[in-house]
Amino acid sequence: MTESKFYSTTRRNLLMAGASGLIGSGLPMPAVLRAQTSALKVGVILPLSGVLSFPGIATQRGTDLAVRMFGDEGVKLEVSYADTESKPENGRLAAEKLIRDGATILIGAWDSGATISAAQAAEAAKVPLVVNVGSAPQITEQGFTQLFRNFPPSSEIVAKGVALFKDLPRGNGFDPKSAVVLHVNDTFGQATGGAVKAVFEKLGLGINILDVISYDARARDLSIEVAKAKATGADLVLPITRVNDAILIVREMIKQDYNPMAIYGPSSPGPYEKAFTDALGKFADEYMTSVPWYDPTTEIAKKVLARWAKDQPNDRFELNSGFGWESIQVVADAFTRAKSTKSEDLHAALKATNIKDHPMAGGPIAFDAKGQNTNIAIPLLQNQKGAPVVIAPAAAAGAKVKLPMTKWADRA
Amino acid sequence: MIELYAGVAINGLMIGAVYALVATGLNLIFGVMRVVNFAHGEIVVGGMYIGYGAWALLGLPTSVSVALAAIVMFGFGYCFQRLIGNQFANRPQHAQFVLYISLALIITGGLAMAFGPDPRSIQSAASFSVYKIGSLRVDATRLQAALSAAGVILALWLWLRFSLTGKALQAASQNIIGGRAIGIRIDHVFAIATGIGFACAGIAGALIAPLYDTTPYLSADFTLIAFIIVIVGGLASLPGAMLGGLIIGLVEGLAAILFDPSAKSLLSYGLLIAILLFRPMGLLGKRRAL
Numbered sequence: 001m002t003e004s005k006f007y008s009t010t011r012r013n014l015l016m017a018g019a020s021g022l023i024g025s026g027l028p029m030p031a032v033l034r035a036q037t038s039a040l041k042v043g044v045i046l047p048l049s050g051v052l053s054f055p056g057i058a059t060q061r062g063t064d065l066a067v068r069m070f071g072d073e074g075v076k077l078e079v080s081y082a083d084t085e086s087k088p089e090n091g092r093l094a095a096e097k098l099i100r101d102g103a104t105i106l107i108g109a110w111d112s113g114a115t116i117s118a119a120q121a122a123e124a125a126k127v128p129l130v131v132n133v134g135s136a137p138q139i140t141e142q143g144f145t146q147l148f149r150n151f152p153p154s155s156e157i158v159a160k161g162v163a164l165f166k167d168l169p170r171g172n173g174f175d176p177k178s179a180v181v182l183h184v185n186d187t188f189g190q191a192t193g194g195a196v197k198a199v200f201e202k203l204g205l206g207i208n209i210l211d212v213i214s215y216d217a218r219a220r221d222l223s224i225e226v227a228k229a230k231a232t233g234a235d236l237v238l239p240i241t242r243v244n245d246a247i248l249i250v251r252e253m254i255k256q257d258y259n260p261m262a263i264y265g266p267s268s269p270g271p272y273e274k275a276f277t278d279a280l281g282k283f284a285d286e287y288m289t290s291v292p293w294y295d296p297t298t299e300i301a302k303k304v305l306a307r308w309a310k311d312q313p314n315d316r317f318e319l320n321s322g323f324g325w326e327s328i329q330v331v332a333d334a335f336t337r338a339k340s341t342k343s344e345d346l347h348a349a350l351k352a353t354n355i356k357d358h359p360m361a362g363g364p365i366a367f368d369a370k371g372q373n374t375n376i377a378i379p380l381l382q383n384q385k386g387a388p389v390v391i392a393p394a395a396a397a398g399a400k401v402k403l404p405m406t407k408w409a410d411r412a
Numbered sequence: 413m414i415e416l417y418a419g420v421a422i423n424g425l426m427i428g429a430v431y432a433l434v435a436t437g438l439n440l441i442f443g444v445m446r447v448v449n450f451a452h453g454e455i456v457v458g459g460m461y462i463g464y465g466a467w468a469l470l471g472l473p474t475s476v477s478v479a480l481a482a483i484v485m486f487g488f489g490y491c492f493q494r495l496i497g498n499q500f501a502n503r504p505q506h507a508q509f510v511l512y513i514s515l516a517l518i519i520t521g522g523l524a525m526a527f528g529p530d531p532r533s534i535q536s537a538a539s540f541s542v543y544k545i546g547s548l549r550v551d552a553t554r555l556q557a558a559l560s561a562a563g564v565i566l567a568l569w570l571w572l573r574f575s576l577t578g579k580a581l582q583a584a585s586q587n588i589i590g591g592r593a594i595g596i597r598i599d600h601v602f603a604i605a606t607g608i609g610f611a612c613a614g615i616a617g618a619l620i621a622p623l624y625d626t627t628p629y630l631s632a633d634f635t636l637i638a639f640i641i642v643i644v645g646g647l648a649s650l651p652g653a654m655l656g657g658l659i660i661g662l663v664e665g666l667a668a669i670l671f672d673p674s675a676k677s678l679l680s681y682g683l684l685i686a687i688l689l690f691r692p693m694g695l696l697g698k699r700r701a702l
Binding site for chain 2: 049050051185213214215216219220221223224225227228230231244247251254255256257279283
């Protein structure tokens, strides 16, 4: 649990605590105290420690930036964080704690497993949960009425990403006929790994998936998995990873001198993160992913990026910080329209969400009957010169794709 | 395909040699004092942090951090045994269990407070270096770790066989009362044994640090693997620990290839149950032999 400044004992907190007691005792709330509840208490569930802490902290940075930016515009949000310690089962505990502490709306939980766990507590307490990051398709398929996901399901990310991959120019040594999938065996990895195989077959890429290799999410050594992938002789490696395992896989590929035509992680978080490019340097280049990304051409994205550069000059604004930012934007928008801090009012406002100006690429943020935003765009990214750039679709491309990958031994 | 199996087998043997060093420390402490050190994995993780810290803060190579880990952990083990462990030497086993489990929790909590829960990795150009043997590519860092671990085990075995203190440790392991009668300072010998056991774990940790990311919560894995190796190889047998380590490393590697990477641990535990059923003293185990 990361303590926010709102946990410190102040005269205001004491008044709030007293007010809660009065509400609980059924006495009418004095006007002066009613004025103190104008700030919305938002509980944010994230993996702030453990194996998922890199993206969790990146999401927190984006969330905090949005709180500051909306705060400057007069939207009062009191944000408290709860750490899942990268354990899916802690999602529910974290949600329950935040609700007990007074949060009337939740955001979370970055990891699909923790999100499903937290959604159960949110459902029981009838507190809306805005999903910041979490791509397992089943999140919106379990009938949760309080859940609103501003992140695409992995099946959609994979389908849109692979469709772009299919259109990449062939030739000059890039014409893959076979592929191997390496995926982490948690909720996200299982769902995405299955989706990748299905989409490759459905879209008729002419690429044969030779093997699907899963590995433990806590694995410290992926040498055998990479050796097994190399033994297939696949032209294309499709890793479904987080950042730490993506680093391990590339390190092993270098050591084992496995030089496929391309490495492409459809819906794979990690390779666009600063931790990845910093750890691998020149070896991080030409690794491709397809994930939701910000649209640098929009005014709001420019504004967010400018403030980010000022507040976080040493960090990269990417998927996690972007959707962390947008999660607060969704909550702030609902709060502004609802003019209430009550969960049921916020829930009604969330259902009517229609945000046209937002930093991540895609159409307006709006939720369908299942609570899913279906308007998120999925570009194809490739790491070039130590940072991810959009290479497809052509309209949004910031650079040309470099394929086949430069052999490890040939990298200067 | 042969290349794949050979590569995985070599990899498994190399990591098995490092595991063997972890198990050697556990085995030595048990052999001399008949005490099960449940904090053994935590000592390994402590060694990993020494390796990481020596690299991150001082830029020291693994060879120096190994020596540092050996000295620090020997000192810690010796002092712990003299000050606390010896007070529990004649107490019931459950009291000893509680002592070592408490030590484990204190170390893990201390490391989490000091370093936080996030993974810490040693990043250097050496991380990518390999030795080429024909078409095989052998991870240089892993090979150096394996050879160092094997060297430490061999040196320890020779020391136990031929040095006066080593013989005193053997005498204490065979008959404590007899040892006292011929003038062996049992308290000192126990402290030496704990110091060496902790030093083995610390050295193994410093050797593992360049291979795996370091976090405070890795310890349970190391303690479990050390137990499996000790039981497979033979209680209180140093050659048994070496053999057990190599077998477990090999089995885990081949299981991942033949079945599924998730089957690695499954086969290790299967082997453990088989050994307990058919050769409970372990492959090279015999009563009171170091």
